[in-house]
Amino acid sequence: MINRITPHQITTVFSLLEREHKPTMLEELGHYTPFQMLVMTLLSARAKDSTTIPIVREMFKHYPAPADFVKLPQEQLEKMIYKIGFFRAKAKHVKELSKILIEKFESIVPDTFEELTSLPGVGRKTANCILAYTFQKPAIAVDIHVHRIANRLGWLKTIKPEETEEELKKMIPREEWINVNRLFVGHGQTICLPRNPKCGICPILKYCEFGKRRKDKELD
């Protein structure tokens, strides 16, 4: 059974995570333009930040705007990003969305979920990332870290990321939505690792169902 989580418990967890927070890729590169943030978020799907960051830094030095990507031959773009998983499909999406941004949006990245998800290669997670990180609008981007940690904490019991997003939106105060991805991604990359979470040094162990069960087993 899932315990009732109070807004106070949630804000306590967030403030504990905030103390140890290391910037995520989208915070580290948060000074880039909305277009560049959109492209890097799309490219980073199922790729390591350590692979994506140097590639996008170099790429945007030479190709900063949608018009540059429209002109850029697909093969050349693929060559630049080949270390990133699914690079062919991603290169195709970047070129297509650049063209659509020019033709339909005057080269300006839209700031609504519906318009963002109308762009090629932009799904729920990417759209919510752009809303939260770039436009500071209330949105919860559920990636593997957010999904895993919310379930481990015992805040919910979900299978699909869309269910996690829906449940989190019901329980988390709206003003905190913007912090969910950044705090959980940071925590998931450093302490609450997918395979061997470092519960022993976790600042939110006291609030985590999975961590407490694990600790109890060790004491048995």
Ligand code: SF4
């Ligand atoms: S106690 Fe363990 S499982 Fe729970 S959030 Fe911390 S690291 Fe993750």
